[in-house]
Amino acid sequence: VDPKIKPLSMIHVSIAFVAFIVGVFGGLLQGLARGGMIELPSWLGYYQILTLHGVLLALVFTTYIIFGFFFAGMSRTHGAFSDRLRKLGWAGFIVLTLGTVICAFMILTNQASVLYTFYTPLQAHWLFYAGLVLFVVGTWLEGTALLAHFFKWKKANPGKPTPLFGYMTTATILLWFIASIGVAVSVLFLILPWAMGITDEINVVLSRTLFWYFGHPLVYFWLMPAYMVWYISIPKIIGGRLFSGSLAKLAFALFLLFSIPVGFHHQLMEAGISEFWKYLQTVLTFIVVVPSLLTAFSIFATFEQTGRAKGGKGLLSWIKKLPWGDARFFAPFMGMIIFIPAGAGGLINASFQLNAVVHNTLWVVGHFHLTVGTTVLLTFFGMAYWLIPVLTGRKFDRHANRCGIVQTWLWATGMFLMSGAMHLLGLLGAPRRTAYTTYIDHPQALQWFEGIFTSHVTVAIGGVILTAAGVLMFYNFIYLGFLAPKGQTEFPVTPDPLDTPSTPRFLESWKLWIGIAIALILFAYTIPIIHMIIDAPPGSPVFNYLIQ
Numbered sequence: 001v002d003p004k005i006k007p008l009s010m011i012h013v014s015i016a017f018v019a020f021i022v023g024v025f026g027g028l029l030q031g032l033a034r035g036g037m038i039e040l041p042s043w044l045g046y047y048q049i050l051t052l053h054g055v056l057l058a059l060v061f062t063t064y065i066i067f068g069f070f071f072a073g074m075s076r077t078h079g080a081f082s083d084r085l086r087k088l089g090w091a092g093f094i095v096l097t098l099g100t101v102i103c104a105f106m107i108l109t110n111q112a113s114v115l116y117t118f119y120t121p122l123q124a125h126w127l128f129y130a131g132l133v134l135f136v137v138g139t140w141l142e143g144t145a146l147l148a149h150f151f152k153w154k155k156a157n158p159g160k161p162t163p164l165f166g167y168m169t170t171a172t173i174l175l176w177f178i179a180s181i182g183v184a185v186s187v188l189f190l191i192l193p194w195a196m197g198i199t200d201e202i203n204v205v206l207s208r209t210l211f212w213y214f215g216h217p218l219v220y221f222w223l224m225p226a227y228m229v230w231y232i233s234i235p236k237i238i239g240g241r242l243f244s245g246s247l248a249k250l251a252f253a254l255f256l257l258f259s260i261p262v263g264f265h266h267q268l269m270e271a272g273i274s275e276f277w278k279y280l281q282t283v284l285t286f287i288v289v290v291p292s293l294l295t296a297f298s299i300f301a302t303f304e305q306t307g308r309a310k311g312g313k314g315l316l317s318w319i320k321k322l323p324w325g326d327a328r329f330f331a332p333f334m335g336m337i338i339f340i341p342a343g344a345g346g347l348i349n350a351s352f353q354l355n356a357v358v359h360n361t362l363w364v365v366g367h368f369h370l371t372v373g374t375t376v377l378l379t380f381f382g383m384a385y386w387l388i389p390v391l392t393g394r395k396f397d398r399h400a401n402r403c404g405i406v407q408t409w410l411w412a413t414g415m416f417l418m419s420g421a422m423h424l425l426g427l428l429g430a431p432r433r434t435a436y437t438t439y440i441d442h443p444q445a446l447q448w449f450e451g452i453f454t455s456h457v458t459v460a461i462g463g464v465i466l467t468a469a470g471v472l473m474f475y476n477f478i479y480l481g482f483l484a485p486k487g488q489t490e491f492p493v494t495p496d497p498l499d500t501p502s503t504p505r506f507l508e509s510w511k512l513w514i515g516i517a518i519a520l521i522l523f524a525y526t527i528p529i530i531h532m533i534i535d536a537p538p539g540s541p542v543f544n545y546l547i548q
């Protein structure tokens with residue numbers, strides 16, 4: 001990794017872990033309060049803590065660690081950044097951080113307790129939304145630096161197959177750019193004017209639709225970098241090579257196409273969108289599962305290929321040849337295993353009728369604690385075990401490894417209890433996002449929630465174990481960043497897959513992928529959005545003023 005980019009990458013990772021530990025304690029307080037085990041002091045609101053927890057972990061931790069990873073990885077695989085692009089990266093970081101600080105301040109002072117989806121008609125102080133705008137603009141600047149670095153490499157290496165890291169970073173950043181336009185339009189044209197008192201009403205269904213146009217690809221913005229660790233780093237860590245580069249590139253191209261025109265699957269229970277468009281986006285949702293299935297196949301094949309090359313025989317005994325004692329492998333592996341039930345839960349959510357059972361219940365909270373909270377986070381932890389020492393010139397030694405293995409077991413156990421109980425409670429009808437934990441003392445509801453596993457207490461116990469795991473992870477960050485012995489650590493990158501020279505040319509055609517992505521978005525969204533604008537009560541959002 002280019003020494004000049006290391007400080008930029010490390011400052012991203014450091015802010016990510018500071019946000020992480022504060023977010024973890026926010027989660028603990030919130031879980032204990034919801035379980036009825038503590039009462040929050042009068043100056044601290046349930047929804048305030050819930051917003052802090054969601055924003056710090058789902059938005060701040062993920063975004064910072066992803067950009068830290070991208071800057072380091074792009075310099076490792078595509079050479080050093082030019083001074084100009086590095087400065088652009090720093091400029092983006094400053095804007096992003098200014099936005100983060102403003103948002104955090106508004107949440108901490110209870111002026112933005114609107115949860116991480118900032119759903120209207122909940123309203124925050126306008127400064128919170130201004131902070132969000134800066135946050136997004138910061139990521140655009142950083143993303144531009146990364147894309148420019150990639151296309152500079154392409155220009156200097158005509159005809160060469162693109163290294164996987166650059167291909168996947170580009171797909172992820174393009175996805176982010178296209179998706180974040182939705183939230184930018186919603187905040188700038190609908191929410192900010194309303195929060196500032198310029199308009200006195202807001203088109204709720206339109207603002208939520210623009211949010212989910214962004215919100216669903218957001219989850220793939222978290223998942224794709226985790227998949228990059230699986231595709232690019234894990235094969236090297238286990239001593240093998242990735243099974244197929246073409247398949248990996250195809251999976252990322254498919255994510256770019258299909259992860260945006262699916263936002264309605266978060267709004268299946270909402271009025272104001274006709275059934276046809278909901279159905280269409282449900283079908284597209286089932287298509288976006290395909291790249292994850294391709295990934296499951298590729299990674300399993302990589303494991304088997306490597307295990308057999310190391311002498312593993314028989315149907316399954318090659319599994320023994322994988323490095324089970326290495327936390328850099330074990331943490332992401334646990335993430336993969338947990339993604340199997342987590343993904344199945346996603347398919348249940350996406351099924352139109354079943355969504356009626358689970359929507360707005362604790363089931364959904366269980367779903368995203370397994371997906372982003374376990375699969376993605378355990379993968380990022382596994383990545384941190386080598387990325388931090390790479391950036392600080394230290395060694396991932398036995399002590400750090402042991403902590404990593406214990407951390408993984410603790411995190412997985414805590415999540416099993418917490419998310420498992422959340423799923424079951426959700427099926428029994430326990431609502432999400434509510435401080436009314438006694439259900440107005442309704443005897444039957446309380447009876448349902450008094451099982452061993454179907455209990456808010458189990459959720460809280462899981463939360464306590466997760467907090468211990470979070471503290472251990474933060475300790476590992478401090479240890480690897482500042483205390484571990486000095487030395488060389490490798491940024492693991494798979495040797496080129498054997499099919500690299502025969503990668504189909506069309507996979508590298510970004511214009512084609514962007515064109516199809518835009519066509520699909522226009523198809524899935526144009527007519528419903530026109531309806532939302534025409535059917536809205538006159539005088540609500542700025543858009544309506546414009547068309548009258």
Ligand code: HAS
Pocket residue numbers: 117219220222223265266285288289292293295296297299300303319336337339340342343344345346347349350351355358359360364367368371372376
């Ligand atoms: Fe989701 C709600 C549907 C994936 C995150 N999701 C959420 C929310 C979040 C979230 C945060 O359709 C809540 C938003 C809110 O606050 O309201 N989700 C899906 C579907 C998928 C899916 C179809 N979600 C994710 C991922 C997330 C995430 C990934 C974060 C990173 N989700 C929904 C729906 C809702 C929803 C509805 C709305 C619910 C409602 O009503 O509110 C799919 O992408 C899942 C596909 C995945 C698979 C699994 C593949 C397995 C793999 C592992 C392989 C293992 C190996 C190891 C290789 C089919 C890749 C094997 C080795 C051995 C040796 C054994």
